[in-house]
Amino acid sequence: MIFDGRHVRVVVRAGAVRPHSAHRDRPGQQPRQPRPSTPDRTEHAQGATDGGVRTHDHQMRKLHAHGTRHGAMSTAFEAGEQKEEEAEARFGRKGVTRRRALASSLLMTSSLACAESAKADDVDSIAELAKKAYAEKRLDDADMYLTNIINIVERSGADPTATCVWYERRGQVYVDRKRFNDALVDFAVAEKRAPENYVSLGLLANRGLAYEGLSQWQEAEREYSRALSVAENLGFSAPYLLNSRGNVYGSLGQYAAAADDFDAASRVFQTERNLAGAIYASSNGALARIEIGDEVRGERELRTVARRAAGSIDARAALAALYYSQGKVDEAEASWNFACESINSGILEGSNVALDGCTQYRDIDWLSRIRRWPPSMVRRMDDFLNLRSVNVSTQ
Numbered sequence: 001m002i003f004d005g006r007h008v009r010v011v012v013r014a015g016a017v018r019p020h021s022a023h024r025d026r027p028g029q030q031p032r033q034p035r036p037s038t039p040d041r042t043e044h045a046q047g048a049t050d051g052g053v054r055t056h057d058h059q060m061r062k063l064h065a066h067g068t069r070h071g072a073m074s075t076a077f078e079a080g081e082q083k084e085e086e087a088e089a090r091f092g093r094k095g096v097t098r099r100r101a102l103a104s105s106l107l108m109t110s111s112l113a114c115a116e117s118a119k120a121d122d123v124d125s126i127a128e129l130a131k132k133a134y135a136e137k138r139l140d141d142a143d144m145y146l147t148n149i150i151n152i153v154e155r156s157g158a159d160p161t162a163t164c165v166w167y168e169r170r171g172q173v174y175v176d177r178k179r180f181n182d183a184l185v186d187f188a189v190a191e192k193r194a195p196e197n198y199v200s201l202g203l204l205a206n207r208g209l210a211y212e213g214l215s216q217w218q219e220a221e222r223e224y225s226r227a228l229s230v231a232e233n234l235g236f237s238a239p240y241l242l243n244s245r246g247n248v249y250g251s252l253g254q255y256a257a258a259a260d261d262f263d264a265a266s267r268v269f270q271t272e273r274n275l276a277g278a279i280y281a282s283s284n285g286a287l288a289r290i291e292i293g294d295e296v297r298g299e300r301e302l303r304t305v306a307r308r309a310a311g312s313i314d315a316r317a318a319l320a321a322l323y324y325s326q327g328k329v330d331e332a333e334a335s336w337n338f339a340c341e342s343i344n345s346g347i348l349e350g351s352n353v354a355l356d357g358c359t360q361y362r363d364i365d366w367l368s369r370i371r372r373w374p375p376s377m378v379r380r381m382d383d384f385l386n387l388r389s390v391n392v393s394t395q
Contacts, residue, residue: 123149161195164195171186171203171206171207175206187203204223208223220248237268239272242262243265246288262282266278279308282301283314285301291375299322318373318377323335336358364381364385
């Protein structure tokens with residue numbers, strides 16, 4: 001909606017207290033209790049319904065949608081909210097939600113033709129209220145203000161193209177509110193009313209998120225692929241979109257394609273000197289590589305992530321599961337214990353995502369459905385947590 005185009009910056013605020021010890025529960029051992037949830041420690045999901053490191057953290061985003069009309073970008077209705085985040089808490093403490101990071105990576109500008117007649121003072125004043133509500137996470141209010149704008153513009157008898165930007169922005173609010181079907185309706189109206197040859201990159205990306213929220217993976221892949229094509233035509237790098245499509249490929253069981261997207265995203269992140277993004281993509285890529293049988297490369301990449309990202313619980317938990325499947329019990333225990341006991345607690349600034357402790361990694365449903373580790377890695381973690389005997393991997 002109403003945001004500027006600043007790039008994403010990860011800020012981790014260190015805490016003074018370590019997370020609770022998260023050893024696996026063993027026979028005869030009293031289970032340790034996790035700390036109670038706080039507003040800064042809510043569950044993060046992968047994509048949208050969960051669907052992708054789906055996140056149902058539906059707080060409004062600095063979504064900036066690049067519009068293109070006959071190949072030219074326009075920059076009306078630029079807005080400014082500072083909420084800089086990395087993508088979807090895929091790699092432990094330094095991650096946040098993919099949804100918000102994806103949105104942050106797109107520059108929201110609206111077509112002059114699309115919004116030309118919506119510049120009345122009353123619309124501008126209500127738009128400011130919507131922006132403020134958005135920044136304060138008052139999504140109900142943002143929805144109300146945007147609906148008021150739509151009603152005002154439609155009653156004015158203006159050309160239908162005057163409302164397309166507002167339908168798109170309200171659709172973004174609906175995505176954040178998990179009203180995915182309503183979002184799809186608004187995006188369809190926005191697209192229908194847009195000027196000829198006008199394409200919104202933000203609309204495509206958000207529609208992909210909405211489809212993820214409905215677990216409609218093929219439709220989500222289609223929208224992300226279209227968005228990537230538009231970004232390429234505009235000369236933009238789009239690593240978050242690559243990550244998003246990689247997540248969808250994983251949900252479709254197409255892990256080779258997922259690995260390729262994650263690798264491409266990591267390269268772009270490194271070129272842009274976005275270490276957190278590169279680590280995030282590399283972690284996802286490593287898991288996908290293991291799923292398609294390239295265990296040597298996957299392990300190597302997880303080791304690299306663990307070395308470069310001191311706060312990555314995800315990589316160390318994955319290594320613990322992988323080592324255990326290889327019969328390296330001591331290495332598995334060491335990796336797990338370091339992840340659970342030696343990483344200082346802290347939260348990502350502006351995020352409500354739990355970034356410390358191994359509690360979630362003991363939850364196989366969360367690991368499979370929300371974090372969306374590949375099936376073989378979920379099985380390995382389940383074996384590790386339950387001290388099952390395994391057939392040692394020979395790879």
